[in-house]
Amino acid sequence: MLEFTPLADGEAGTDTDAADADNTDTHHTRMHDTRRRLELGGIALTGLLAVTMLGFLTLDWLQEYPYASALYEQFRIAGWWMDYYLGTNVFYHPYLWRSMATGVLIGVVGPLVGTYLVHREMALIGETLAHTAFAGVAIGLLFSSTTDWSGSLLLVALVVGILGALGVQWLTERTDTYGDVPIAIMLTGSFAVGTLIISYGRGLTGINIENYLFGNLSVITPSGARLMGILSVVVVAVVAVTYKQLLFITFDEQAARVARLNVTWYNTLLIVMTAVVVVGAMQVLGVILVAAMLVIPVAAATQLAHSFRETLYLSILFGQVSIIGGFALSISQSLPAGGSIVVVGIAAYLLAVLVSDRSAAAVSVH
Template sequence: MDIFQYDFMLRALVGGLLVGVICPIIGLFVTLRRMSMIADALSHVCLSGVAAGLLMGAQPVLAAAAFALGGSFLLEGLREKYKNYSELSIAIILSAGVAVAAILIGLGNGFNGGIMSYLFGSIVLITVEDIYVIALIGIPVLLLTMFFIKELFAITFDEETALVSGLPVKLINVCFMALTALTIAVSLRIVGILLVSSLMVLPVAVAMQLAKSFRGTLVAAVATGEVAVLVGLMCSFYLDLSPGGAIVMTLVLMLVLVFALTSRRTATA
């Protein structure tokens, strides 16, 4: 296939397949904890990180990761302050993220449109350096999540009982927020800041229609994420579409297909 003759496409595939694994795993816990909007808030903080990186000549993905980490700790602190209105903390962080980004983009005179590739993703502009950063952050995130999986399950299912049982709930919550922030930062080069939360949530939405067990849901979500990344990148290459848009639309179509299949199965039964 001529698609593999291009170095930029190979880089996009390597990066895409890695984030296609990490995003649905983190996304499953984010969804089950009813925190889907947190991914959106942190991705907007990433936008200010990218703008800061471009303005100061730093690696934009690394700068986004640093900003997202800071944002995640602030978010966790605000969630403690507004225990009964935790969505307020999401709104505060999201607004602050966009506000800082608007100021920085203004200061950088729009970076000659360069910020657009971070908003919607770009396969052509993914550099070898980007792939190193994605792997350097992404692989430890993946490993840590797998090591914490039983604790994350217990806390997600019932935080109060997990606390009584002696699990370090606060520590794991902070680590989870940090892992979520880093996942968003490494994914933004592939799917873009505005669509990264979709790669976390939509595969889970598909998987929850298909699987009945937690393990099954996890596997189905990862498989969905990988298929969507592959199909989306192919469409992006052959049809000259934005990769983020193509990946997310593939996920939406998969969800529609699964809804159709499951409703048909229910009707037959």
């Protein structure tokens, strides 16, 4: 005869709770793995797109050579088919391919550098260096209008922007004021210099300065697009090589100093890379909106990411969504590209806030 032995109170419940916990852990693990694969897949596609755009810029530069010319025509043909299926008349033109290439590269390097800046509470530095670069454009315009010089205004803006970045770094280390005071002084001072130069040289040049203030696809010259390509490769390579050092000074600068890391050098490197990215992005977004690509994709990423590395990945993906969506909105509705990109970026940020399961980002240093 079989005997029935009743379970002690809570024994059956304990087994059930343990099974539920195991199922929950398994579900979370699968969700995490799926999310990880999607993120890495998105980064791989972004990398492929960026390499393709770099390839176009290279062919655009070397199109006078036979093999490069043949491959260059394939891009034109692909653009023609895109126009055919989309009912547009824009993708066949090389200037739009240059604009898209520049935009895609900005969507990579902007959030890449911006992730470090946002976590160091230095988001304002992008706006500052944009105004410094604007002063560089003004200097270049005045110089070209009063001399026979016909060089690249973007190159002048890059030089002035880097000098401005070094100036901010020098003021920050040499003064006892609050950290954002030198940044605010450089922001207002450089823009004041730019406006004075523009006012002084008004009528001497036929270039519309509003294109540099608000961005314009027509501003992107072949030399400007190639310069953005070169600078993007340099920025990505530098971040890849110095990733651990930049991460260290971002989250614990004092400990980095104790560990005898050359903090001043890495701070200078980061701010110079910011100047480089700002000058490139200024072609599309303009001085007024250029800081958006350094901040908005990162802000969206921090709502969803659980680690610094994941923030880096997601910010680049949000950057590409902003760029591609902004270009689509701009082309379809005949709107300015800069404003369209920023609006799409803000929409992506608000969506990230809505789907986020936390009110504040808790990012681990991994």
